[in-house]
Amino acid sequence: xxxxxxxxxxxxxxxxxxxxxxxxxxxxxxxxxxxxxxxxxxxxxxxxxxxxxxxxxxxxxxxxxxxxxxxxxxxxxxxxxxxxxxxxxxxxxxxxxxxxxxxxxxxxxxxxxxxxxxxxxxxxxxxxxxxxxxxxxxxxxxxxxxxxxxxxxxxxxxxxxxxxxxxxxxxxxxxxxxxxxxxxxxxxxxxxxxxxxxxxxxxxxxxxxxxxxxxxxxxxxxxxxxxxxxxxxxxxxxxxxxxxxxxxxxxxxxxxxxxxxxxxxxxxxxxxxxxxxxxxxxxxxxxxxxxxxxxxxxxxxxxxxxxxxxxxxxxxxxxxxxxxxxxxxxxxxxxxxxxxxxxxxxxxxxxxxxxxxxxxxxxxxxxxxxxxxxxx
Ligand SMILES: CC(=O)N[C@@H](CCC[C@H](N)C(=O)O)C(=O)O
Numbered sequence: 001x002x003x004x005x006x007x008x009x010x011x012x013x014x015x016x017x018x019x020x021x022x023x024x025x026x027x028x029x030x031x032x033x034x035x036x037x038x039x040x041x042x043x044x045x046x047x048x049x050x051x052x053x054x055x056x057x058x059x060x061x062x063x064x065x066x067x068x069x070x071x072x073x074x075x076x077x078x079x080x081x082x083x084x085x086x087x088x089x090x091x092x093x094x095x096x097x098x099x100x101x102x103x104x105x106x107x108x109x110x111x112x113x114x115x116x117x118x119x120x121x122x123x124x125x126x127x128x129x130x131x132x133x134x135x136x137x138x139x140x141x142x143x144x145x146x147x148x149x150x151x152x153x154x155x156x157x158x159x160x161x162x163x164x165x166x167x168x169x170x171x172x173x174x175x176x177x178x179x180x181x182x183x184x185x186x187x188x189x190x191x192x193x194x195x196x197x198x199x200x201x202x203x204x205x206x207x208x209x210x211x212x213x214x215x216x217x218x219x220x221x222x223x224x225x226x227x228x229x230x231x232x233x234x235x236x237x238x239x240x241x242x243x244x245x246x247x248x249x250x251x252x253x254x255x256x257x258x259x260x261x262x263x264x265x266x267x268x269x270x271x272x273x274x275x276x277x278x279x280x281x282x283x284x285x286x287x288x289x290x291x292x293x294x295x296x297x298x299x300x301x302x303x304x305x306x307x308x309x310x311x312x313x314x315x316x317x318x319x320x321x322x323x324x325x326x327x328x329x330x331x332x333x334x335x336x337x338x339x340x341x342x343x344x345x346x347x348x349x350x351x352x353x354x355x356x357x358x359x360x361x362x363x364x365x366x367x368x369x370x371x372x373x374x375x376x
Contacts, residue, residue, distance in 0.1 A: 007355045010101035011083040017072025017090040020126025023049040026070050030123055033104055041111040047141045051123040054145055055110045060118045065147025068103035069096045069127035078349040093351050095155030098358055105362035116373050120147050130285040133323035137330060150333035152324050159339030161356040164304055165315040166336040168294040173250040174257045175321030177284030184277040186241030195239040199232045201275040202243035208267050216263045223260055224250040224319045250319040288325035292334035303371055
């Protein structure tokens, strides 16, 4: 039977972060752990680099789903931790290592002590991109075991361990990736008039983009346009022929996403004329907003209020994205923030979540799923 504790499991997983749909070692680690559990107490299916694990209930009338994402990020870790990432330029900087160890903890508990209903644990690849939730929802593997309700958590560095933050309705934003390619004409640094300099064009465009949120979005609405990567040029005395920008757009409604993109495309048309260049826009993958089902959320809030040593925060929506939004669009349920108290935030190379949150979350979720016995 299982000897490792879930903090050790988190540390093992922290060492092997992998990008979306490349989570081969992660999948193997999860399978190795799960197949050490009593075989007659679960069923396991692989889906791409993810997994579906069903724990049969004692008298099932529905399937309760719980989802953990499993991918890491392209970040060079700078935590200085003894169990730091062994994969150069990759890091679990969004807490998916904690998400997985918590899911394994809850799974282990219910393999030993099932509830009435079936439980389905979903280990989903590629949350950071290009998105695993939608193709998983379309898969026959998930459709054969489709849950009737579904839940997930995300670590929150800004809250203390012991805190759960949640709200009914909109929790996370609509997202769209943004990839822009500029094509002009390179040449000698001393002859700019014979070139079409794409460093100047791309830089100007980045500053122009700022006007969309400040001048075109209703101040009472919210939107974010972030350019996280800019690449151009080869050496100091050559004018760059091409430039690329990579970013993301966040809005609080699908309607605002559409209008931000319309405005962005108008700016692109203007840039093509001003800089006499070609510009291509690719929106990459887009995520549906995370919208918490009001009834399930209310019941969860009531459940937490009735228990001790659990601090509840009714939070505001955030401009983070999550492809779990696709699951919540189809299946009622909710996502919540789990306090992990790190001085550095999500997607930071020094993110250090407090591991005390792992046992807290396992106990919270096992109590919660047990409280669903006999309820509809
Ligand atoms: C919780 C979290 O940080 N999620 C990511 C999701 C990224 C979606 C996509 N790659 C994009 O950037 O639009 C986030 O950055 O919010």
